[in-house]
Amino acid sequence: MRGLFPRCGLLVAAAQAAMLAAPLGASAGLLDYVGQCVPFARAASGIEIYGDAWTWWNQAEGRYNRGHRPRQGSVIVFAKTGRLPLGHVAVVSRVVERRVLMLTHANWSRQNGKRGHAEQxxxxYxxxxxNDWxxxxxWYRDVEGLGGGIYPVKGFIYGGHPSPQLTSRNPDYVGALIDAYVPGAGR
Structure with a gap:
């Protein structure tokens, strides 16, 4: 029996590593995800597109409706830039007002010094x-406010089946508005 315990420790560690590397499943919580933005956005939105984030906009043509107005559950597609060489995708969790929304995404801010974590x-802004998005x-966790960068966006992809875990029960609308409208937040 004594010889079995070290193996159990290795098996538990291997199982935990496999869970982190595995795609999001029904048993895993959406916000427990650690990894890239693309698999997270696919699982959170139900939009079945694969490949680098910057390619989603063109891939959606003819498969999903696209537009330039945010809707809850839609995927926002960030363009490929020097700062975002693969682009970025995130899911709209709430529309707060005409120029402010909340999104849920992965692999943006650092948490405990590491990237990849989901944020709800x-x-x-x-x-x-x-005013065309x-x-x-x-919002960037490292500075606890809106980051200094301005990112170009291709638009929004509609038509998936969003996860019920997409947004919190009590989102901080007031906090989102304060984040957006503090002096210097916009141009």
Missing amino acids: DVTL DVSPG SEVKV
Whole structure:
């Protein structure tokens, strides 16, 4: 029996590693996810697109409706840039008002010094001159506010079957508005 316990420890460690590397499943909580934004957005939205985040906009053409207005459960597609060489995708968890929404995504801010973690109901602020969601600022945990970068957006993909875990029961609408409208948050 004594010789079995070290093996159990190795088996438990291997099982935990496999759970983290495995795709999101019904048994795993959406916010327990650690990994890239693409598998997370696919699981959270129900939109079945694969490949780098920046390719989602074109891949959605003819398969899903697309547009430039946020809707709860839609996927927002960030363009490929120097700061985002693979782009980024996230899921709209709440529309707060015409220029502020909350998104749920993975692999943006650092948590405990590491990237990849899921974040729920993060503030996103439309800073585009035409109020068309073509440029945004994103709440960044490392500075506990909107980050300094402005990111170009391709648009929103509609039509999946969003996870019921997409948003919290009591989202902080007031906090999202404060995040967005503090002096210097926009242009």
